[in-house]
Amino acid sequence: MSTLDQIAKLSGFSKATVSRVLNGSRHVSPDTRKKILAIMKEQDYVPNRNAISLSKGRTQQIGMITMNLNELILHFMNGFVESAGRHGFQTIIYTTGGDSQKELQALEDLKRKRVDGLLILTSVSSPGLIASYRKYGPIVSWQRMDHPDIPSVAMNQFEGYALALEHLLTRGYTRIANAFGRPSSINTQSRREAYEQAMAAYSLPVDEQWYYSSIYSIADGERVLRSLMEQQNRPEAILCANDLVAAGIVSEARRQGLGVPENLAIVGFDDTELAKTMGITTVRNPVAGQAENAFRLLAPALLGKALALQPLAFSLAIRETT
Amino acid sequence: MSTLDQIAKLSGFSKATVSRVLNGSRHVSPDTRKKILAIMKEQDYVPNRNAISLSKGRTQQIGMITMNLNELILHFMNGFVESAGRHGFQTIIYTTGGDSQKELQALEDLKRKRVDGLLILTSVSSPGLIASYRKYGPIVSWQRMDHPDIPSVAMNQFEGYALALEHLLTRGYTRIANAFGRPSSINTQSRREAYEQAMAAYSLPVDEQWYYSSIYSIADGERVLRSLMEQQNRPEAILCANDLVAAGIVSEARRQGLGVPENLAIVGFDDTELAKTMGITTVRNPVAGQAENAFRLLAPALLGKALALQPLAFSLAIRETT
Structure with missing residues (x-):
């Protein structure tokens, strides 16, 4: 060369x-x-x-900060890498393991023009600290930030969860359990709200015994199903934090000989490949659209022109588990 | 602050x-x-x-170059990020989409000391070009490189494929089809060799009609199953390039009412979560071990001391599809 x-x-x-x-x-x-x-x-x-x-005073690189890597994040990353690539930008991913010092290093890279912009998927740094780097280049986030200077493409999970609940309630399920993720997260709070409002709307009692929390993985889902099997007062349906959990519940139910959906209806969240393959009813989460919008939010600073945001909404993928 | x-x-x-x-x-x-x-x-x-x-003349950052992001790569990345993190190194992932210019940028980052070392997962650059950057810092690869200056943690897939074949042949399956990935890849060549040797060892004919290639995804697997259904001379078993393909075949067989394994035995490759959840017989690919070894190969240059490599081997996870 x-x-x-x-x-x-x-x-x-x-x-x-x-x-x-x-x-x-x-x-x-x-x-x-x-x-x-x-x-x-x-x-x-x-x-x-x-x-x-x-x-040009440009690197044509965008930094992406993430605490960890999982399937949903992979999906978002792929969407973003593609959107950015179409406009000539390379994506560099900073894995931090939730270490604020490593997040700081990525922020400093914006300051030192090693990257032209930053996208925060998940981070532990305070929104105030992050916002203080806005003067060096554009920053957007996937995670909800609740800070006026950091635009976010987060969607309110209340909407998606409400759709799933409405689906179960109109099919006549009334005893509905919840497998939530991180108890303190905004997403869990939104889902709880959706649940409590829906139950109230149908004049049904809210039974906190049916709030499972810190349920994230296939193995967690399997564990939840085994614990349900031992209960006398069993729910007729369960809403899950994500499709992994739903897949764990479905496969463990199959092993235990529990009929799905006759004895237990199961709804996932995200509509990953796994849900499609296993025929799991789930909430479609427009992750690729959020990733595309994240790039569009960076566009004014990176391309010198605004790109209109895509309108996004949750919807339901009804399959064999409800 | x-x-x-x-x-x-x-x-x-x-x-x-x-x-x-x-x-x-x-x-x-x-x-x-x-x-x-x-x-x-x-x-x-x-x-x-x-x-x-x-x-210190150090960034404590290791660059990782990858053409794309998928579940197997995610698994490797997670293993590497964790190994590197234990020794105080942050991993930065360069996504390239197979663009040699973007790969060059990552190599240049090693030269300019923006990263202390490089790990190549997949790339299109010539091994010679990559090796010419060895003077600036350590470089290892996951992909097979066949270059004396670039150590690789690649494993010979011949071994894993041979295990799967032996399993099927000893169970009496003789009409065995193959769903290969990229036709020109070293992995596909190794698998073909393993297949032809195993068939010869059992005095069975090799039928090239049962070589499917460029089969990568769940959707590809579903398509393969539908095409098999239309054949008069159907195989009794199929070996897949990865677990996604196997999952597609299993789920489409279920939809079409084809008994697994009575009418068709299915073997995946990698032993991902998906294979565990769906009860698919598969070849365990010690990806996390390879990732750990990749860091250990970088250790002499990064830590100033050698770390012994872990011995790794393929093994079989026998489940419900054989």
């Missing part, structure tokens, strides 16, 4: 002139441009993006 | 002295150290890792 120096030497023009051709500057005569481009082609020259970005 | 300047001002010592305390230098009196540490604590001072890393 040739370097800029070699192209300059071979063409007989200065590095500055070669560089102007690369950057599409108008201050080069058409004839010079033609000669230099011909030599670049002949030499199979690959421009070094770092050299270009230095001259 | 306080800055180094503030700590210097408040303590009455120079920035250089405060910096020496931060870096654990011995050239500071115990009394001075005590005073400065007390003020840092009082001010809730978070040292800026960039400042530290500049002084």
Whole structure:
């Protein structure tokens, strides 16, 4: 692979002139441009993006901060990497394990222009600290931030959960359990609210015995099903924090010989591949759309133009488990 | 959050002295150290890792290059992020979409000391080009590289595939189809070899009609099953490139009312959560162990000491689909 120096030497023009051709500057005569481009082609020259970005004050890289990696985050990442890629931006993912020092390093990378913008998927840093870096470049988040300077593409899970509840209630299920995730999360609070409102609307009692929490994985779902099997007063349906939990409950029910949905209806959340494959009724979470919107929120600063946000909504995928 | 300047001002010592305390230098009196540490604590001072890393010529960051993100890669990434994290290193993931220019940017980041080492999961760059960056820092790969300067943690899939074949053949299956991935990949070649050797060992014919290729996803697996249903001369068993494909075949067989394993035995590869949940017989691929070994291969350069590699082997997880 040739370097800029070699192209300059071979063409007989200065590095500055070669560089102007690369950057599409108008201050080069058409004839010079033609000669230099011909030599670049002949030499199979690959421009070094770092050299270009230095001259433009840009890296064409967007940093993405995440505490951990899981299937849902993978889905979001893939959507974002694709959206950013379409506009010529590379995504660099900072894994932090929830270490505020590592998050700070990513924020400092924005300050030092190592990245042109930041997308926060999940973080432990205070919104105030994050917002203090807004002066160095655009920052958006997936996680809800509740800070005026950090736009977020988070959706209110109340809506999605309410859809799932309405579906179960109109099918006549009244004894409905909940497998929640992190008890203190805004999502869990929204789901609880949706549950309590729906039960009230149908004049049904809220039984806190049917609030499971810190349920995240397939193994957690299997455990929940085994614990349900030992109860005398068993629910007829269960709403899950995500599709993994639902998959665990479905597969354990199959092993224990419990009929789904006759004896237990099961609803997941997110509509992952897993839910499709296992035929699980679930709430479609437009994650790829949120990722696309995250890029669009960065667009004014990165592209110098605004891109309209896509309208997004939860919907229901009704399959064999309800 | 306080800055180094503030700590210097408040303590009455120079920035250089405060910096020496931060870096654990011995050239500071115990009394001075005590005073400065007390003020840092009082001010809730978070040292800026960039400042530290500049002084040490280290970033404590390892770059990971990947063309795309999928479940298996996620599994590897999680293993690596954890191994690296235990030794104080943050992992930064460069997504490239198979763009050689973006790979080059990551390689250049090693040269410019933005990362201390590189791990290549999948790339399109030539091993020669990658190896030319070895002088700037350690580089290891997951993908097979076949280059003396780039150690790889790739395992020969021949071994794993041979285990699966032996399992099917000893159970009496003789008409065995293959759902391969990328036709030109070293993995596919190794699997074909394993297949042809096993069939020869059992004096069975090799029927190329049962070589499916470019089969990667759940949807691909569903399509393969539908195509099998239309064949007169149907195989009794099918070996899949990964668990996603196997899951697609299993779920489509269920929909079409084809008995598994009575009418069709199915074996996956990797032993992902999906295979466990759906009860699919599969080959255990020690991906987390490979990730741990990848870090250990970087250790001499990063930690100044060698760490012994873990011995790894494929094994079989026999479940309900065989």
